[in-house]
Amino acid sequence: MTQPIVQLKDLRVNATTDSGRQVEIIKGISFDVGPGEMLALIGESGSGKTTVALSLLGYTRTGCRIDGGEIKVAGHDMAQLSEAQRASHRGATVSYIPQSAAAAFNPAKPLIDQVIEAAHIHDVMPAEVAREKAIELFRALALPDPETIGERYPHQVSGGQLQRLSAAMALITDPRLVIFDEPTTALDVTTQIEVLRAFKSVMKQGGISGVYVTHDLAVVAQIADRIAVLKAGEVQEIGTTEQILHAPEHPYTKELMSAFEPKAFVGAATDLAPNPTPVLDVKRVFAGYGPKGANNMPAALILKDISFDLMPGKNLGVIGESGSGKSTLARAVAGLLPPATGQIAFKGAELHPDLQDRTKDQLRRIQIVFQLADTALNPNKPIGKILGRPLGFYHGLKGQAREARVDELLDMVRLPKSIRHRLPSELSGGQKQRINLARALAADPELILCDEITSALDTVVAAAILDLLKELQRELSLSYMFISHDLSTVEAICDDVLVMYKGEIVERMPTAQMRDGAQHAYSRLLVSSVPKLDTHWLDDLQQDPEITAQFSRR
Amino acid sequence: MTAVTNFIARKSGYNINLVGLCSATVILFWAIVALIAPMITPYPVGEIVDWDYFGPSSSAFWLGSDYLGRDVLSRILMGARFTVGISLGAVTLACFIGVTLGMLAAVIGGLFDQVLSRFLDAFNSIPSKLFGLVVVAAVGSSVPVLILTLTAIYAPGSYRFARALAVNINTMDFVTVARARGEGTLYLIKEEILPNIIGPVLADFGLRFVFIVLLLSGLSFLGLGVLPPNADWGALVKENISGLPFAAPAVIYPSFAIASLTISVNMMIDNLPKKIRDRED
Numbered sequence: 093m094t095q096p097i098v099q100l101k102d103l104r105v106n107a108t109t110d111s112g113r114q115v116e117i118i119k120g121i122s123f124d125v126g127p128g129e130m131l132a133l134i135g136e137s138g139s140g141k142t143t144v145a146l147s148l149l150g151y152t153r154t155g156c157r158i159d160g161g162e163i164k165v166a167g168h169d170m171a172q173l174s175e176a177q178r179a180s181h182r183g184a185t186v187s188y189i190p191q192s193a194a195a196a197f198n199p200a201k202p203l204i205d206q207v208i209e210a211a212h213i214h215d216v217m218p219a220e221v222a223r224e225k226a227i228e229l230f231r232a233l234a235l236p237d238p239e240t241i242g243e244r245y246p247h248q249v250s251g252g253q254l255q256r257l258s259a260a261m262a263l264i265t266d267p268r269l270v271i272f273d274e275p276t277t278a279l280d281v282t283t284q285i286e287v288l289r290a291f292k293s294v295m296k297q298g299g300i301s302g303v304y305v306t307h308d309l310a311v312v313a314q315i316a317d318r319i320a321v322l323k324a325g326e327v328q329e330i331g332t333t334e335q336i337l338h339a340p341e342h343p344y345t346k347e348l349m350s351a352f353e354p355k356a357f358v359g360a361a362t363d364l365a366p367n368p369t370p371v372l373d374v375k376r377v378f379a380g381y382g383p384k385g386a387n388n389m390p391a392a393l394i395l396k397d398i399s400f401d402l403m404p405g406k407n408l409g410v411i412g413e414s415g416s417g418k419s420t421l422a423r424a425v426a427g428l429l430p431p432a433t434g435q436i437a438f439k440g441a442e443l444h445p446d447l448q449d450r451t452k453d454q455l456r457r458i459q460i461v462f463q464l465a466d467t468a469l470n471p472n473k474p475i476g477k478i479l480g481r482p483l484g485f486y487h488g489l490k491g492q493a494r495e496a497r498v499d500e501l502l503d504m505v506r507l508p509k510s511i512r513h514r515l516p517s518e519l520s521g522g523q524k525q526r527i528n529l530a531r532a533l534a535a536d537p538e539l540i541l542c543d544e545i546t547s548a549l550d551t552v553v554a555a556a557i558l559d560l561l562k563e564l565q566r567e568l569s570l571s572y573m574f575i576s577h578d579l580s581t582v583e584a585i586c587d588d589v590l591v592m593y594k595g596e597i598v599e600r601m602p603t604a605q606m607r608d609g610a611q612h613a614y615s616r617l618l619v620s621s622v623p624k625l626d627t628h629w630l631d632d633l634q635q636d637p638e639i640t641a642q643f644s645r646r
Numbered sequence: 647m648t649a650v651t652n653f654i655a656r657k658s659g660y661n662i663n664l665v666g667l668c669s670a671t672v673i674l675f676w677a678i679v680a681l682i683a684p685m686i687t688p689y690p691v692g693e694i695v696d697w698d699y700f701g702p703s704s705s706a707f708w709l710g711s712d713y714l715g716r717d718v719l720s721r722i723l724m725g726a727r728f729t730v731g732i733s734l735g736a737v738t739l740a741c742f743i744g745v746t747l748g749m750l751a752a753v754i755g756g757l758f759d760q761v762l763s764r765f766l767d768a769f770n771s772i773p774s775k776l777f778g779l780v781v782v783a784a785v786g787s788s789v790p791v792l793i794l795t796l797t798a799i800y801a802p803g804s805y806r807f808a809r810a811l812a813v814n815i816n817t818m819d820f821v822t823v824a825r826a827r828g829e830g831t832l833y834l835i836k837e838e839i840l841p842n843i844i845g846p847v848l849a850d851f852g853l854r855f856v857f858i859v860l861l862l863s864g865l866s867f868l869g870l871g872v873l874p875p876n877a878d879w880g881a882l883v884k885e886n887i888s889g890l891p892f893a894a895p896a897v898i899y900p901s902f903a904i905a906s907l908t909i910s911v912n913m914m915i916d917n918l919p920k921k922i923r924d925r926e927d
Contacts, residue, residue, distance in 0.1 A: 110661055111922045426826050447826060455828040468819040472841035481837075482827060531823070 744804025
C-alpha cells in the first residue's frame with residue numbers, strides 16, 4: 093500500500109487566554125489522507141476545522157500552539173520542524189488556498205508575479221519556466237485568455253477568476269498537498285460551479301491530495317472522496333462521502349444532514365383583512381451612486397425601476413448574484429441610499445427617502461442586518477454594550493431592565509449570557525452573526541431587512557436561525573425582506589421571491605414554484621446552479637452554454 | 647517584578663507590562679515634582695549661590711551649579727512645572743481640538759469637511775516659530791499665551807491625522823448600522839469612531855508632546871518662552887550649552903530630565919494597560 097501523504101496522529105492544539113487560562117481547541121485528532129485523495133473537514137464554526145487545516149502547514153493562529161501529536165506531511169513531521177524548515181515546506185510541499193482570494197492578492201502587483209512568487213521563493217524553477225507553467229495552469233483552470241490574464245491586476249478580474257488564480261498560485265510548485273479553506277463560500281452559485289469544476293479537474297490531473305475545509309455539505313458532495321465530521325475539536329465520524337451522506341452513523345452527522353434537507357416553507361397562518369395595507373410598498377424606485385446627471389439620475393445607476401410590495405407577516409426573498417443590486421435595494425429601503433426617484437411607503441405612510449428626515453419610530457420599525465458580521469459590529473465594544481444601545485436608544489431602557497433584556501436577546505439567539513463581556517473579535521463568525529441579528533431584534537422592529545445573514549453560517553446554525561426567525565415572526569408579526577444568493581435559505585423562509593439581475597427585477601413568483609415553474613431564463617439558470625447533495629450532480633449537470641455565457645461574467 | 651504586574655492584573659482586571667509600569671512611574675514622579683516644586687527646592691531659583699560657575703556635583707549642590715553659579719537642582723525642579731505643565735496643557739488642548747474636528751469632518755463630510763480642511767491646511771503652512779514670535783510680540787509672553795500658541799500650532803496636524811483615521815472607520819458597516827438607527831453625530835464620533843482610532847491617536851499624542859517640549863525650549867532660547875529667572879528644561883540646556891567642554895553637570899542633567907520624560911511618555915503610550923477579556927463570569 094502506498095504511503096499516505098498526510099498522517100495526523102493525536103493532534104492537540106491548546107491556547108492560553110490573557111488571564112493565563114488554558115483552552116483545549118483540538119483534543120486529539122487523527123486521520124490520514126492518501127495520495128490523490130480529497131478529504132473534507134466539515135463542522136460548524138468553532139469546531140476547529142480551520143485550526144486542523146492550518147496545523148498541516150505547521151501553523152497556528154496567535155495565542156495557539158501545537159501541544160502534542162504528529163503531523164506528518166509527505167514524510168515530514170511539521171510539529172517537530174523548526175520554523176525555518178516549516179517555511180521551506182509551506183508553498184512547496186503543502187500550499188494553502190484562502191477563503192477570500194480578494195484579500196489574498198496584493199492589489200499593486202500584476203497577478204502573474206504573485207502566482208509564480210512561491211516558485212521563486214523556493215527556487216524550484218527559473219522564472220521563465222514558472223511563467224509557462226502558470227499559463228498552463230490558467231488553461232487547466234479554464235481561465236479566459238490564459239496567455240495574458242496574468243498581466244492584469246487583481247481588480248481587473250472577477251471574484252471567481254481570482255479564486256482560480258489563487259489556486260494556480262497554490263499549485264505552481266507542484267505541492268503534494270493543497271489545503272482549501274472554504275474557497276467557494278464567497279462566490280455566486282453560477283461562479284461556484286465553474287470554480288469547483290476547475291479545482292476538481294486540476295487536482296485529478298496532478299494526482300494531488302487535498303484537504304477541503306467547508307461547512308457546505310453540497311459542495312463537499314461534489315469534490316471530496318472522504319469526509320471527516322468535526323465538532324468541538326474532535327472527529328465525530330470519518331468515512332467515504334457516500335457513506336456520510338447516505339448512511340451517517342453518528343447522531344451529530346445525522347443532525348447535520350437533516351439541517352441540510354430543504355424544508356418546505358409553510359407560511360405563517362394568515363388571517364388578513366381582505367385588502368390589507370402592504371407593510372412595504374416600493375414604487376418605481378431608481379437609485380445609484382455618484383453625482384446626479386442631466387436627467388436627475390445618478391452617474392452609476394444601480395436600481396432601475398424597482399416596484400414591489402410586501403404584505404404584513406409575509407416574507408419576501410430577493411435573489412440574484414453579486415452586483416445584481418440586491419444589497420443596494422436594502423440600503424434604499426433603509427434610507428441609507430436615498431433613491432433618485434420613486435416612492436417607498438411603510439404601512440401606507442410614505443417614508444422620506446433620506447433616513448435623516450425619518451422619525452425615530454420609523455427607523456425603529458425597519459431594521460437592517462448586514463452580511464458581514466465582522467464589519468457590522470464595532471470591534472472595540474463588548475457585546476453587552478452593542479446590544480444595550482438600541483434598547484436605550486429606542487426604548488429608553490436603563491440599568492437592570494436593560495441588562496435583563498440583553499440576557500433575553502442573547503437567549504433568543506442561543507448564546508450564553510457570559511458572552512456579553514466579550515468583544516466581537518473573541519466570537520466565532522456564527523456567533524457574531526447571531527449578535528448582529530440580536531441587535532436588530534433589540535429594536536422590536538416590524539420589518540427586518542436581512543442582507544445575506546445566513547451565508548456566513550454553518551448549515552446547522554443557519555437552520556436554527558431560520559427556525560428562530562420563523563418563531564419570532566409568529567410571535568411578533570414580523571416581516572422579512574430576505575436577501576440571499578442561497579436559494580435553499582430563501583425557500584425555507586420566504587413566501588415570494590424576487591429575482592434580480594443587473595438592477596432590475598426579472599421575475600416575481602411564489603417560492604413554491606421556484607424550482608419548477610421559473611419562467612425567465614436567468615431564474616432557471618440560477619436555480620439549476622445550486623449544488624445538490626448528490627456526488628454525481630456536478631458531473632451530470634447540463635446547462636445551456638449560451639444562457640450561461642449570456643448571464644455570467646466569467 | 648512580574649509578581650508586581652501579576653498582582654496588578656489580578657486586582658484591577660488589566661494586564662500591564664513592566665515597561666508600561668516603569669514609564670508610568672517616571673511620569674508620575676515628574677507630575678508630583680511639578681506640583682510640589684516650590685516646597686522642595688533647596689535654593690531660590692534665581693539666586694546666585696555658588697562662587698564657582700559650572701561647578702561639579704557636591705553635597706551642597708547635588709547637581710552642580712550653572713553658568714551663573716545658580717543651583718541646577720532647584721532650577722530643574724522648578725523647570726518641571728513649566729515643561730510638564732505647558733507642554734501637557736498644550737498637547738491636550740491641541741489633540742482634543744484636532745481629533746474632535748477631525749472626526750467631525752469625517753462623519754459630516756461634504757462642504758463642512760472641505761472648508762475646515764482647507765482652512766486648517768492654510769494654518770498649517772505658517773512656520774511655527776514665526777507664528778510664536780508674532781503672537782508673543784503682540785500680546786507678550788505668559789503661560790496661558792504660550793499654551794494657546796502651542797495649541798494653535800499643533801492642532802492642525804492632529805486634525806489631519808485624526809481625520810485620515812476616522813475616514814476609514816466611517817465606511818465600516820457598524821457605523822452605517824448606527825446611522826440607520828438614527829444616532830446623532832456626537833454619538834457616532836464618541837462611541838463608534840473614537841474607540842477604534844484611540845491607539846494611533848495616543849501615539850500621535852506622545853509624539854506631539856515631544857515636539858511641543860522641543861518647540862517650547864526653542865521659544866525660550868529666543869527669549870519668547872518662559873521668562874527669566876524661571877526656565878523650562880529646554881532653556882536650561884540652551885543656557886548651559888557652553889558648559890559642555892567642561893563636562894558640566896549643568897548641561898547633562900536637564901537633558902536627562904527631558905529624555906526621561908519624553909521617552910517615558912512614548913513608552914507608556916506603547917504599553918498601555920490591556921483589559922483582560924477572559925474573565926469567568
